[in-house]
Amino acid sequence: xDRIIMHVxxxxxxxxxxxxxxxxxxxxxxxxxIPSVVGGDEQSRHGIVLARSIPAKKYSIKTGEALxxxxxxxxxxxxxxxxxxxxxxxxxxxINIMRDFSPNIQVYSIDEAFLDYxxxxxxxxxxxxxxxxxKDRIKKELGFTVNVGISTNKLLAKMASELxxxxxxxxxxxxxxxxxxxxxxxxxxxxxxPATAPKLYRxxxxxxxxxxxxxxxxxxxxxxxxxxxIRDYANGIESSPVSxxxxxxxxxxxxxxxxxxxxxxxxxxxxxxxxxxxxxxMRLRQAGYCAKLVSVYLRNTDLKGRSHQRxxxxxxDDTYQIFRLALQLMEEMWxxxxxxxxxxxxxxxxxxxxxxxxxxxxxxxxxxxxxxxIDEIRMKYGPKSVVRSVFINSGLAPITGGVTExxxxxxALL
DNA sequence: TCTGGGGTCCTAGGACCC
DNA sequence: TCTGGGGTCCTAGGACCC
Numbered sequence: 001x002d003r004i005i006m007h008v009x010x011x012x013x014x015x016x017x018x019x020x021x022x023x024x025x026x027x028x029x030x031x032x033x034i035p036s037v038v039g040g041d042e043q044s045r046h047g048i049v050l051a052r053s054i055p056a057k058k059y060s061i062k063t064g065e066a067l068x069x070x071x072x073x074x075x076x077x078x079x080x081x082x083x084x085x086x087x088x089x090x091x092x093x094x095i096n097i098m099r100d101f102s103p104n105i106q107v108y109s110i111d112e113a114f115l116d117y118x119x120x121x122x123x124x125x126x127x128x129x130x131x132x133x134x135k136d137r138i139k140k141e142l143g144f145t146v147n148v149g150i151s152t153n154k155l156l157a158k159m160a161s162e163l164x165x166x167x168x169x170x171x172x173x174x175x176x177x178x179x180x181x182x183x184x185x186x187x188x189x190x191x192x193x194p195a196t197a198p199k200l201y202r203x204x205x206x207x208x209x210x211x212x213x214x215x216x217x218x219x220x221x222x223x224x225x226x227x228x229x230i231r232d233y234a235n236g237i238e239s240s241p242v243s244x245x246x247x248x249x250x251x252x253x254x255x256x257x258x259x260x261x262x263x264x265x266x267x268x269x270x271x272x273x274x275x276x277x278x279x280x281x282m283r284l285r286q287a288g289y290c291a292k293l294v295s296v297y298l299r300n301t302d303l304k305g306r307s308h309q310r311x312x313x314x315x316x317d318d319t320y321q322i323f324r325l326a327l328q329l330m331e332e333m334w335x336x337x338x339x340x341x342x343x344x345x346x347x348x349x350x351x352x353x354x355x356x357x358x359x360x361x362x363x364x365x366x367x368x369x370x371x372x373x374i375d376e377i378r379m380k381y382g383p384k385s386v387v388r389s390v391f392i393n394s395g396l397a398p399i400t401g402g403v404t405e406x407x408x409x410x411x412a413l414l
Numbered sequence: 415t416c417t418g419g420g421g422t423c424c425t426a427g428g429a430c431c432c
Numbered sequence: 433t434c435t436g437g438g439g440t441c442c443t444a445g446g447a448c449c450c
Contacts, residue, residue, distance in 0.1 A: 066416035109450045131421060193448050225424075226447080248422095273427055295443095303417065309443065343419090401430060 004117040004127050005242060007149040008098060010090070013111030014038040014051035016210035017090040018080050020143035035059055036078035039067045045340075046261040050082060054166070064147045084380045087111075093142050099293070101134050102175035106157035123278035131169040156181075156283045160192060161312035177236045182209030193241050197225065205239055217391065250287060251350075256297060257400045258342025265338040266331075273330055274323055275400040276344040278388075281319030283400070284346060284374055288353070291346035294322055297331040299341030307343075308333040315350045318371060322346065337404055 010016060015038050019031035035056040040046030047067040059074040071077050082400035089112050096104050101124055104116035115134075117127050124130040131148040138146050145167035149160025154173060159181055160172035172180055187197040189208050199222060206213050211219075219227030232238065255276050263269050273296070284291060295309035308329045316322060326344050391398035 042416095045416090047416075050418080064417075070415045070416095072416095112450075191448060195447060251422065254420075258418065259437065305445095311442080341418090370415055 002152045002320065004121075005151060005154055005157040006115040006117055006127070006131055006134075007108075008094070008113050009147045009149070009161040010094060010111040011145045012051050013090075013144075013145060014082065014087060015053050015080075016144040018052075018083065019238040020085075020090075021086055024143065031078065032116065034078060035061075036080065037067070037070060038082055039070075039079045040082060040397030042067055044239060045258050074225070086331060090142065090144065092360060094138055094146070097137055097141065098134065100137075101130060104242050106244055112158075114157065114242045114378065117150075123211050126371040127228050128169060128212075128403055135167065139341060142188070148214045150243070151236075153236070153238045153268055154240055154242065155190060155233055156236050157260075162188070172236075174236050177212075178209070178330055181236070182212060182234075183208060184208050186211050186234075189230060191226075193235060195222065196226065250289070252345055252349065253280055253283050253287065253289075253291070254295075254343060254345030255283075255400060256341060256345075258299075258341045259339065260302065260396075263342075266334075267337060268336065268396075269342070270327060271394055271396050272342050272400065273326055273344065275391065275396060275398055276342060276398045277319055277323040277326055277367065280319065280344050280346055281322050282378065284322075284349075284395065285317045285371060286374055287349075287352060287353075287377075289412070290317045290350035290352055292324070292350065293346065294325045294329065295332065295345040295347070297329070297341075297343035297345065298339055298346065299343075300337050303340065306333060311348070314349075317352065317369070372375070 001196055010034070015036065017029060019036075023030060030054050033051065035053065035058070036051045036053045037056055038051040039049055045087055048064050049061060049063055049067060049070050052061050052063060056070075056074065056077065059070075059077075061073055061077070067079060070081075087110055095105060095107060095113060096375065098113060098115050102115045102117055102120050106114040106116075108114060109123055117130065120130070122125065124133070127150050135148050135309070145164050147161040147163075148169045149157040150169070150171045150173075151157045156172045156174070156177070158321060160170040163170040163180065170180075183205060186192055186200050189211065192200070192211075200211065201204075201246055203214070203218065203222060203336055205214055208371070211231060214231060216228065216231060221227075221391050223230070228366055229247070239406075257272070257276065259272055261361045263272065291312075292315045293309060295303055295307055297307045298303040310324065310329060312324060322344070330342075387400060
């Protein structure tokens with residue numbers, strides 16, 4: 001029996017959410033009606049476009065491009081700052097409305113989720129009508145629009161929700177693939193990115209339909225297993241379940257940052273590294289894991305990145321231990337060139353409680369208790385409540401990571 | 415004084431073992 | 433005198449998503 005899957009996608013999420021919030025607070029201008037973007041802080045060199053309005057799109061402003069170039073395209077562009085707490089609230093509110101239509105929801109990202117409507121016709125009626133009800137309820141109650149895609153699997157539902165925006169319901173059932181999906185540029189297929197698309201062009205594959213009908217051996221030869229995957233997708237073949245709680249265990253935790261100033265001294269690099277390790281360590285302990293592998297990433301002023309990694313004998317969740325290995329890795333890798341960005345990533349995670357104490361581990365109750373109490377204070381009073389003295393007046397954030405300010409909220413969701 | 419930050423999965427090549 | 437072949441682990445890098 002065919003499933004019925006819906007994919008709900010908030011239109012220009014960050015920007016719409018900010019717009020809805022401002023209108024609610026009495027603003028008279030709707031950001032969605034003017035050229036506007038949500039952008040990072042240029043002072044700390046995080047100045048890129050995170051979301052754009054449809055009028056901004058008309059100036060060919062792209063998500064991910066520098067605010068500097070966006071302003072060149074449109075000098076009177078309105079730029080508003082990011083506000084993750086607001087996004088989390090909007091996300092939660094959207095998911096809650098979705099739950100009225102099915103008990104089986106899979107959150108895909110902050111602005112997208114799947115809904116398994118199979119068997120729900122008896123409760124809420126025809127899927128297309130239900131999708132309209134869902135869309136209209138979100139618009140009326142929350143003040144922003146979504147697209148809903150409907151089909152028999154997650155891939156097609158997602159492709160459907162991308163068709164025409166905003167505020168639309170689309171179906172893309174298998175019998176509609178030829179008509180609605182095959183004429184689209186191949187780049188618009190899920191999993192065909194900026195590296196794969198040019199390879200396909202060279203094989204004379206320009207539309208999703210071209211890919212669907214391409215010789216499988218040719219694709220395998222040029223693209224290995226990737227070729228088979230995207231050819232299946234082009235034919236609408238995909239069968240993963242909408243799984244709410246079977247959320248796979250996390251594989252790794254990482255934090256990276258573009259440093260507000262160029263770094264050429266080991267002293268500064270150490271501080272940045274430490275602030276990254278603070279965040280990684282805290283998140284690792286919060287998730288209840290120890291890590292076996294630590295990786296350090298350096299990015300120079302040409303924006304070229306390199307990484308260097310090493311395994312522990314055993315595993316750890318101690319900030320200081322992570323830092324020590326990370327520092328060693330950085331010293332081995334860094335040739336002294338000017339750095340613009342740095343990252344720390346841990347992986348090969350072992351659940352805390354299953355961890356076997358290796359003979360190499362120095363039992364360090366004192367350090368463990370220290371980590372614990374610092375985490376507790378930070379969870380309660382915010383990440384800035386405990387700060388290592390090296391960061392005072394350093395011009396650096398004592399804890400570095402994209403979700404620092406919202407750590408409490410983000411972790412509450414998970 | 416242009417280019418974020420969070421993920422997952424896959425592959426290539428070298429080291430090493432039998 | 434000769435230069436196999438399979439398997440695993442490790443590391444670095446690249447692909448994609450939001």
